[in-house]
Amino acid sequence: MRSLDRLSIIQEIATVLRVEVPALLGRELQPADVGHRMLGVDQVRATLSTYEIALAPPVAGRVVAPVERVAGMVAHAWTAYQHARYPSLTALVPDLLAHAQRAHARHPGPGRAPLVDAYRVTAALLVKLGEADLAWLAADRAIGPRGDGCPPSTGRSI
Known part of the structure; x- marks a missing residue:
């Protein structure tokens, strides 16, 4: 599976699905x-x-x-x-x-x-x-x- 490369895209997907970003990723966000x-x-x-x-x-x-x-x-x-x-x-x-x-x-x-x-x-x-x-x-x-x-x-x- 290819990882998404932009946090903004992940946030948009989370918004549409009405879930928190960490729930989508299965982990907390780590700063780059x-x-x-x-x-x-x-x-x-x-x-x-x-x-x-x-x-x-x-x-x-x-x-x-x-x-x-x-x-x-x-x-x-x-x-x-x-x-x-x-x-x-x-x-x-x-x-x-x-x-x-x-x-x-x-x-x-x-x-x-x-x-x-x-x-x-x-x-x-x-x-x-x-x-x-x-x-x-x-x-x-x-x-x-x-x-x-x-x-x-x-x-x-x-």
Whole structure:
């Protein structure tokens, strides 16, 4: 059985059924590890606030994953999202975005779709985590990639 991922949905179901939330869950509600979640969100925020693809020559030793591998990473991220594995996805997003940005910089044409999809899964995750403003930034970045390797201009502060 798949667990529900939002307390608001559980509360709505409890209201409709006219039962208390703990009766629905079979246990008392336990607060989520907010500190750990916030650290992950802070790392995603930091990643979204930078766009590390260099306009200068590539940095020695910096690995650029092939576009196909980045596309596979994005597919894995969507699977984690669909299975409500938000903590593990939160930990994956910073590296996913960095790899997608590098692949797009190296191969702007084929690298565009994985970059856009990486931003889309990031935005979807942030909505689930209750970070709507940050989700808007990720969504804005998803529509901004251009073929010239330049970072998208958002006009928003983080």
